[in-house]
Amino acid sequence: MALEITGTLIKKLDVQTGNSARGEWQKQEFIIETTDNFPKKVCLNVWGPEKVSEISGYREGEVLKISFNAESREFNQRWYTDLRAWKIERADQSSNDMSYSVPESTSFPTAPDTDSDTGEDDLPF
Numbered sequence: 091m092a093l094e095i096t097g098t099l100i101k102k103l104d105v106q107t108g109n110s111a112r113g114e115w116q117k118q119e120f121i122i123e124t125t126d127n128f129p130k131k132v133c134l135n136v137w138g139p140e141k142v143s144e145i146s147g148y149r150e151g152e153v154l155k156i157s158f159n160a161e162s163r164e165f166n167q168r169w170y171t172d173l174r175a176w177k178i179e180r181a182d183q184s185s186n187d188m189s190y191s192v193p194e195s196t197s198f199p200t201a202p203d204t205d206s207d208t209g210e211d212d213l214p215f
Contacts, residue, residue: 095132096181097122099148114137118142134158134173144178153181170171 103119119135134156135147148154157177164171 092157092159092176094155094157095122095124095130095134096134096153099152099154100131101150102145116142118145120145122156125153132173134175136175136178136189141175145175146179148178153183155179191212193202 100123101123102170103121103139106117106119108115115137116139117135117137118141119133121131121133124132136142156175157172158175160171160173162171167171
């Protein structure tokens, strides 16, 4: 399930590292604030050294467009949900790609005046 959110980068939390059966891992969480009428703060995360270095390229205060997956898992009869970002881009960059020029309105020619007093009727009935 891929979702998308746009918001202002509020804070980048510290990088977390560890070892698992598959080797070393890196994870970084960051907070954005949505640009809705009623703004909400949302915590998302990225996994892997490539994504961690990618998020370090963004500054706090920048408006980002983030594609992410929501993943939940159970541990000790409690459920935990991750919002894992897989694509991050500046919001102004994506809006420029989709900008379209609106053609100026063209006026239509006016219909010719018909004279109904001449007695001529073009209608077949």
